[in-house]
Amino acid sequence: MTLVSAASGLRRAWRNFEHGWHRITVAPSEPLEHLGAIAGLLLLLLLATGSYLFVVFDTSVSGAWQSIDQLARTGTFPGGWLRSLHRYAADGLLLVTLLHLLREFMLGRYTHFRRATWWTGVPLLLLVYLSAIGGFWLNWDQLGQYSALASAELIDALPLLGATLTRNFVAVHAVSDRLFSLLIFIHLGVPLLLLFGLWFHLQRIHLPQVLPPRALTVGVIATLGLLAAAAPIASQAPADLARVPTALHYDWILLHLHPLAEAFSPATVWLLIATVLLVLLLLPLRHGVVAPVAVVDADFCNGCRRCVDDCPYSAITLVAHPNAKAGRQLAVVAASRCAGCGICAGACPSAMPFRRVATLATGIDLPQRRIGALRQRLRQALVPGSHKIVVFGCDHGAAVAALTAADVVSFSLLCSAQLPPSFIDYALRIGALGVVISSCTEGACEFRLGARWTSQRLGATREPRLRTHGPAPHYQLVFADGGDEPALVAAIAGLRQRATMRALP
């Protein structure tokens, strides 16, 4: 089995899993499809609760434990509650980040145009770990003491600093306020670095969803809020460097590396970290099939910007048009960023099938699936008297090619949003009985924004808007992922029935 076929096997398995999963979740709050956004929300929650903690925190070695411990003692609200929320949000952030990574991995989203996004994600994972572990030190309770020393031992195992970090935690008088300031600086600085890294991570994502939909946001905050109230976090006994902390209430979610180093050796842990990092960083070098990228035809581009606004990966920019009057612009595609999704072609005003030209050339097009060829095939399928129902679908969603009824003709596109809405009107004008547009559900869209743009264009709230003439719509938009083919069959049956009713005298 080659790597490529293994990857596509994983991808199919994950798609099937998510399809079944949709049965037990409420669509707009579907968590798996918003893992990056949930991570963003938890990060925001951490910044907010962290700001509160910083205000009440005593930054001296002698006062730190007391200042945090008393939050739990002097009534739980709001101090103890915010502190608990801070910890649970940190636990949650690591879990959700790992799940986000797992999902992108399973879906094979790490090659080609996604390479940079994947690569910039990897350091974020490290920074999440580092911020979280550093947070425990500041409590300066026995857990913090254990983690600080274990971290120092881990770093000293590297041939870097001449094994001197641990000395800072050996004797009671060794931990100075100055050292403690450094610990605080780490816990403030690393999260800021994380925010900065997130900005890089989202450089190639147009309109990134950094916060989940409202219902999911409320759900996540309510869950953590209730948890923080029901199971508040308490400090353990204050740090005492003359004694080994024993029987710790242990945070296995965030601090699992310490026991691992203890059970094996610091070198084993470093080897593990290095191996995981290496695999994550080398993964994008795997070469799958590269989709051809969008190509601009300067003669037909008027610089209207629609493709720029709709491209999910910020792959298009506008430059001065080389052979037109001043002020006119021309779209330019950055090949390394382009997903070959065709959404730009669906946005271009020149993709107008009513134009009386022998071959329909458009401002921007995908060489592997041209808009002009689509019109050609549509014309061939809808010869006068054929009375067919046309289905436009997407390669990544419900399998429209599998629809075999004699009166159905289907066209699978690179993405449902590759379809210029005027094609619906056009198909009806040249004789289609009805048109079904099959789009993936929004969270399942392979190219992030395809489903959203399709529904907005057909709902006439986004350019290019669908304009249909005549009475009751003879078309239907269906949200159907792979496995939802029965929904398409039902929609086709509905259109067929309406057409029969219309035909009655």
Place this chain on the structure above:
Amino acid sequence: MNRLGQWSGQLLLYAAFAATLAVFSHWPNYQHLAPDRAVIKVSFTHQGQRLGDCTVQTPAELAKLPPNMRAPTRCPRERAPVSVELDLDGVLVLRQTALPSGLSRDGAAAVYQRIEVAAGQHRIAVRLKDDAHSVGFNYHREAVVTLRPAEILVIDFDPAHHQITLQ
């Protein structure tokens, strides 16, 4: 679609998320040291003696140097490695030689070792050598210590008083 099923599924997911966080942020306890054990830490950073003695430069040697570098004596900067040995109840439990840090091997040598022992009384003997010229160890310390469970005994070196310390 079954809305009720979906809503309960969603609630169940939130509950599972909360339960995962609640449980594994506290439990199971981590017993990082067995209850009847104590720890001896050997931890010091110490500069070994310089390897070579300073030599007085002859006028001929001085003349060869640029004027700003004509110091009357020349001192090699490299230091000796530091060796340490620890006997616990008459048995050798640690023998380590640490090289001086720095590119020209002129910095301090660092040792950090954590040794778990049973709590209770122990006879310890520490030997340290920081001089490449002498034979045998040039610092010794012997003591009988009583360690309570979880107590940490730190064996260090005090450079000001030239002695091995126990605390």
